[in-house]
Amino acid sequence: MNASAPVHSPRPKARWSRKERRYFWLGLAFASPWIVGFLAFTVYPFFGSLYLSLTEYDLFSTPRWVGLQNYEHILQDDRFYTSLGNTFFMAFVSVPITLVASLLIAVVLNFKARGINYYRTIFYLPSVIPIVASALLWTWMLNPDFGLVNMALRALGLPDPAWLLDPRYTKPSLILMSLWGSGAGALIFLAALQGVPKQYYEAAQVDGAGAWHRFWKITLPALSPIILFQLIMGLIGAFQIFTESYILAGGKADGGSLGGPEQSLLFYAVNLYQEAFVFLKMGYASALAWILFIIVLLMTLLLLKTSGRWVYYGGE
Amino acid sequence: MKKKTWFGLWYLLLSIMIAGCSGGSGGTAEPGKTSGEEPDQPAAADAVELSFWYGWTGPEAEALEKLIAKWNEAHPEIQVKGLSQSDYQKQLTAITGGNPPDVASQFGQNVVPWGLRGAMMPLDDYIAKDGVDLDDFVPAALSTSQHEGATYAIPTAMHVSMLFYNKDILKEAGYDGPPETLGELKEYIKALSIVEDGGRLSRLGLWPGMDAYTFSYAYGGSFYDEAAKQVTPDHEGIQSAIKLSKEIWDQYGSDNLDRFSSGLGQYMSAQNPFFSGKYAMTVDGEWLPTFIKQFAPDLNYGIAPIPYDENHPERKNPGNVTTSVFYIPKGAKHPDASWAFIKWMTEPEQMAEFTAAIGNLPTRTSAFASPLYENVPGFKEFLDYSASENLKSFPATSFTNEYMTEFSAQVDAILRGTVSIEDGLANVKEKIQPLVK
Numbered sequence: 001m002n003a004s005a006p007v008h009s010p011r012p013k014a015r016w017s018r019k020e021r022r023y024f025w026l027g028l029a030f031a032s033p034w035i036v037g038f039l040a041f042t043v044y045p046f047f048g049s050l051y052l053s054l055t056e057y058d059l060f061s062t063p064r065w066v067g068l069q070n071y072e073h074i075l076q077d078d079r080f081y082t083s084l085g086n087t088f089f090m091a092f093v094s095v096p097i098t099l100v101a102s103l104l105i106a107v108v109l110n111f112k113a114r115g116i117n118y119y120r121t122i123f124y125l126p127s128v129i130p131i132v133a134s135a136l137l138w139t140w141m142l143n144p145d146f147g148l149v150n151m152a153l154r155a156l157g158l159p160d161p162a163w164l165l166d167p168r169y170t171k172p173s174l175i176l177m178s179l180w181g182s183g184a185g186a187l188i189f190l191a192a193l194q195g196v197p198k199q200y201y202e203a204a205q206v207d208g209a210g211a212w213h214r215f216w217k218i219t220l221p222a223l224s225p226i227i228l229f230q231l232i233m234g235l236i237g238a239f240q241i242f243t244e245s246y247i248l249a250g251g252k253a254d255g256g257s258l259g260g261p262e263q264s265l266l267f268y269a270v271n272l273y274q275e276a277f278v279f280l281k282m283g284y285a286s287a288l289a290w291i292l293f294i295i296v297l298l299m300t301l302l303l304l305k306t307s308g309r310w311v312y313y314g315g316e
Numbered sequence: 317m318k319k320k321t322w323f324g325l326w327y328l329l330l331s332i333m334i335a336g337c338s339g340g341s342g343g344t345a346e347p348g349k350t351s352g353e354e355p356d357q358p359a360a361a362d363a364v365e366l367s368f369w370y371g372w373t374g375p376e377a378e379a380l381e382k383l384i385a386k387w388n389e390a391h392p393e394i395q396v397k398g399l400s401q402s403d404y405q406k407q408l409t410a411i412t413g414g415n416p417p418d419v420a421s422q423f424g425q426n427v428v429p430w431g432l433r434g435a436m437m438p439l440d441d442y443i444a445k446d447g448v449d450l451d452d453f454v455p456a457a458l459s460t461s462q463h464e465g466a467t468y469a470i471p472t473a474m475h476v477s478m479l480f481y482n483k484d485i486l487k488e489a490g491y492d493g494p495p496e497t498l499g500e501l502k503e504y505i506k507a508l509s510i511v512e513d514g515g516r517l518s519r520l521g522l523w524p525g526m527d528a529y530t531f532s533y534a535y536g537g538s539f540y541d542e543a544a545k546q547v548t549p550d551h552e553g554i555q556s557a558i559k560l561s562k563e564i565w566d567q568y569g570s571d572n573l574d575r576f577s578s579g580l581g582q583y584m585s586a587q588n589p590f591f592s593g594k595y596a597m598t599v600d601g602e603w604l605p606t607f608i609k610q611f612a613p614d615l616n617y618g619i620a621p622i623p624y625d626e627n628h629p630e631r632k633n634p635g636n637v638t639t640s641v642f643y644i645p646k647g648a649k650h651p652d653a654s655w656a657f658i659k660w661m662t663e664p665e666q667m668a669e670f671t672a673a674i675g676n677l678p679t680r681t682s683a684f685a686s687p688l689y690e691n692v693p694g695f696k697e698f699l700d701y702s703a704s705e706n707l708k709s710f711p712a713t714s715f716t717n718e719y720m721t722e723f724s725a726q727v728d729a730i731l732r733g734t735v736s737i738e739d740g741l742a743n744v745k746e747k748i749q750p751l752v753k
Contacts, residue, residue, distance in 0.1 A: 060411065060434045143579070162575050165578050262732055277405055280430075
């Protein structure tokens with residue numbers, strides 16, 4: 001694919017006047033720092049990794065051309081399937097849950113109550129903390145014997161799992177963590193909520209629509225572009241999840257034990273990191289990265305394709 | 317399609333591209349060049365300046381810096397500048413970027429994988445030229461740096477595990493000494509563990525997921541058949557070691573073990589399960605006595621050899637050796653000077669000074685007798701043990717890291733009962749054998 005968007009000029013191309021041409025070059029000159037950076041740090045690595053994915057490359061010797069061998073190998077690699085399964089779980093279970101949670105938080109934070117600004121701040125705070133720090137904090141929260149989460153569960157007479165040690169509960173632990181950080185998404189929803197024109201609600205009320213109806217028929221459609229955006233960004237994020245697993249599954253400097261109990265936290269990016277920087281298989285890791293790219297691209301296109309049915313843009 | 321949607325689509329594509337590319341980038345390497353500061357000592361005008369990246373931090377780094385200062389004092393023509401750099405990936409990026417440090421430290425398990433790929437300079441010519449006596453090194457430690465006759469690094473420190481036991485708990489259970497054979501070990505673990513009603517554990521004789529490498533060697537196991545070029549994760553000795561772990565594991569079950577272990581304190585604290593009496597015994601390295609002195613000075617404990625197979629007394633005192641090494645990265649600008657520094661650092665006197673300060677074992681037998689170790693807790697036992705004939709280390713090959721990773725993952729699955737011993741080890745073989753070149 002190429003990175004130059006087709007230009008749909010608003011009018012048939014007339015010859016540029018001198019002034020226009022000057023402005024064009026001037027604009028390019030102003031944008032050039034970004035353009036240079038984009039070419040050097042995005043476009044070049046992008047195609048560089050495409051080339052490397054067709055080679056055997058260990059970082060130190062010259063890459064050796066092997067054609068599609070890396071891609072064939074991926075299809076027989078059980079670690080690839082394990083990591084893909086774990087990642088899909090996060091994408092299709094964690095992302096929707098977090099999305100719904102942040103939407104609900106946003107609706108609540110949209111009420112005009114006293115001190116609402118403080119609540120908004122508090123909900124957003126977790127997003128300010130670096131992932132590494134919050135992951136470490138959660139290892140404490142989720143400690144089965146003296147962690148806060150299990151203390152609460154026990155007080156309610158509910159089962160108290162060994163969160164981060166039991167392979168069945170490691171991914172749910174991460175979902176809990178991401179719920180805690182859903183304030184960032186809530187903030188975006190909140191901004192969108194406040195942009196919904198009041199008269200819609202007033203009109204609906206006059207027609208006798210209840211609160212539930214108003215939410216379902218007005219709020220959600222009005223928010224749908226934002227939901228689409230959050231969904232796509234959430235998916236992209238889920239496919240790249242790395243830090244939480246690296247911290248929680250005891251990442252060591254020697255890359256010793258990644259992946260957690262029974263490889264339940266071996267995510268796609270974690271596996272890729274290990275292949276690249278521990279096993280020194282840069283070519284293979286590049287191929288893995290391309291497969292990831294294709295998967296994310298397909299998902300995104302699929303979402304965009306179906307979005308026409310449920311996303312409403314104002315003014316269309 | 318509307319214009320706006322087009323724009324949105326391209327915008328998204330671009331953001332995915334950017335996102336897709338940003339994964340796994342290792343950050344930029346810092347140049348191995350040192351800043352133009354004046355060194356503390358009067359250096360010769362045309363002095364060579366070496367950059368030395370090491371992974372130690374805190375007090376351990378201070379001990380190393382002391383030695384570096386000593387070297388600089390004695391060698392005005394070669395000035396070494398140390399940099400504590402515990403992110404080992406940085407070394408990779410620096411070597412690849414053609415701007416490596418002149419000397420660096422590494423884990424032993426990375427030496428041969430990196431060395432065979434050309435990231436580490438072979439040192440054999442230097443060793444021969446300067447007559448470094450390789451026979452002085454503990455064989456299992458040296459072999460972590462060697463492959464098919466080439467030496468890629470000099471091991472400067474080594475680690476080996478022994479059995480620690482809580483004397484009070486053993487006495488209470490009627491034992492007056494540690495278990496000596498593997499059969500006794502099983503019996504001790506059963507007798508020393510306390511299971512409450514409902515299966516909850518309140519004390520464990522020994523954590524069943526013990527070091528699979530150490531116990532594989534105890535049963536005479538071997539991971540690689542050099543002659544046949546075959547990986548042998550299914551070796552009888554390895555199977556026996558995993559069977560032992562599995563047997564103990566199944567006595568208590570995953571659920572109870574997870575619950576028990578999750579309530580255990582931090583390793584480096586007074587709540588370390590062995591210090592607090594939650595473990596009656598533990599298998600751990602030579603640094604543990606120093607921690608005990610620091611966190612639990614009143615602990616009444618003993619250090620014993622790893623139990624041996626009663627049918628094979630010739631396999632007494634087994635152990636698994638891991639190392640820390642110094643090496644010259646490929647592309648270092650002054651390899652002769654780098655070598656001179658490494659050679660000096662790994663001479664018995666300097667080695668003893670450094671390892672005694674950081675509580676690691678030396679790799680040279682001539683350093684064992686150094687008086688510097690007299691004040692290091694537990695070192696008498698560990699130094700004696702280091703002379704054992706039955707110490708082994710994981711075979712150093714180009715695929716060491718893949719092998720160890722896969723082996724650990726399968727052992728974990730075996731213990732948790734998701735795969736049988738035979739199938740788990742067969743999986744390792746199937747995955748790793750194709751990597752043998």
